Amino acid sequence: MTFKELARPWVSGLGVYEPGRPIEDVARELGFQNAADIIKLASNENALGPSPKAVAAMKKAASQMHLYPDGGAFYLRQTLSRKLNVSPEQLITGTGSNELIEFIGHVFLDASTGIIMADKAFVVYKLVADLFRAHTVMVPMKNFTHDLEAMLQAITRDTRVVFIANPNNPTGTMVNQTALDTFMSRVPGHVVVVFDEAYIELLQPEDQPDCLRYVRERRNVIVLRTFSKTYGLAGLRLGYAIAPEDCIALMQRVRQPFNTTAMAQAAAMAALEDNEYVAKTRLMMRDGLDFLEDSFRKMKLDYVPSSANFVLVKVGAGRQVFDSMQRAGVIVRPMDPYGMPEYIRITVGTRAENRRCLSVLKTVLKSVISR
Numbered sequence: 001m002t003f004k005e006l007a008r009p010w011v012s013g014l015g016v017y018e019p020g021r022p023i024e025d026v027a028r029e030l031g032f033q034n035a036a037d038i039i040k041l042a043s044n045e046n047a048l049g050p051s052p053k054a055v056a057a058m059k060k061a062a063s064q065m066h067l068y069p070d071g072g073a074f075y076l077r078q079t080l081s082r083k084l085n086v087s088p089e090q091l092i093t094g095t096g097s098n099e100l101i102e103f104i105g106h107v108f109l110d111a112s113t114g115i116i117m118a119d120k121a122f123v124v125y126k127l128v129a130d131l132f133r134a135h136t137v138m139v140p141m142k143n144f145t146h147d148l149e150a151m152l153q154a155i156t157r158d159t160r161v162v163f164i165a166n167p168n169n170p171t172g173t174m175v176n177q178t179a180l181d182t183f184m185s186r187v188p189g190h191v192v193v194v195f196d197e198a199y200i201e202l203l204q205p206e207d208q209p210d211c212l213r214y215v216r217e218r219r220n221v222i223v224l225r226t227f228s229k230t231y232g233l234a235g236l237r238l239g240y241a242i243a244p245e246d247c248i249a250l251m252q253r254v255r256q257p258f259n260t261t262a263m264a265q266a267a268a269m270a271a272l273e274d275n276e277y278v279a280k281t282r283l284m285m286r287d288g289l290d291f292l293e294d295s296f297r298k299m300k301l302d303y304v305p306s307s308a309n310f311v312l313v314k315v316g317a318g319r320q321v322f323d324s325m326q327r328a329g330v331i332v333r334p335m336d337p338y339g340m341p342e343y344i345r346i347t348v349g350t351r352a353e354n355r356r357c358l359s360v361l362k363t364v365l366k367s368v369i370s371r
């Protein structure tokens, strides 16, 4: 028998996540002699590179890599608990928030349940629901923003999890505290609400909506955070969830014993202390977004004003523009997988990267139009 025949029948039908293309891949495929000639503005990474404090902590930790990590991440959870004013028992770590989304699937989803998400929200929610054979209801966004009223209306008896990415990827839009509070006052008790806050620390503290209050009130809420974006550690794979103790206890049961590495835990603790790096990151993002959005206005391109380190811009034939930009050494993200074939998503880079990206975009658009 073939492996396909032996496999659980739905596995071969599962969708595959299309990530931002790695620089080395593009260099190989397009024959670039020097990978340094390519810039990647495709995965919402932090163009500053990792925090110097995190790098120092990793170097220090390197000599201990013959030892298994503390899978329970005791010290990191202590540090996070102090910073966030929640208890360590309300925290669990994972290999990126992606793994935590999978834990949510393990704990809450099966074929008799469903999830609700926005139609242009982070696609991994659906991929994980499919993995557990749960059904997905995609609720259309309003002005590229989660329509929480429509999401409430979509809840049925079978709904088990509602995902809200805030700010959302790939639209960069946010829902405010009032809308969140209204939603939370009406959501029924049989639903777990997941707030995915992968980009939240990029905002100034006073602009960050507070969803941890629902955890402290012991509502059926899970908040997801990551070290991949603001803290510049995407390659290390470290995220965490904050939820009431009884929820975390269930998520701990589906975690592999040594999921997060000792190196990642050491780097994360150092990064949390690096306020200067976070301040620089926020400045770079604001400066870069202002530049990109201003340039789009001058070029008369529609874009979606963003609260995160990336921006959606309408360029016409998105896949074609993406291909041409890639040939010129600038990797962005086509948006047809999100049902937005006319858009590309550009991650904010350094000033030099943003300028190069814009100049390549201009040249490509001219050549696409003149064809």
Ligand SMILES: Cc1ncc(COP(=O)(O)O)c(C=O)c1O
Pocket: 043, 044, 095, 096, 097, 098, 099, 122, 165, 168, 169, 196, 198, 225, 226, 227, 228, 234, 237, 238, 239
């Ligand atoms: C909204 C959102 N959630 C989660 C993730 C996953 O991040 P990670 O697994 O690196 O923590 C991403 C990454 O792009 C994201 O945009």
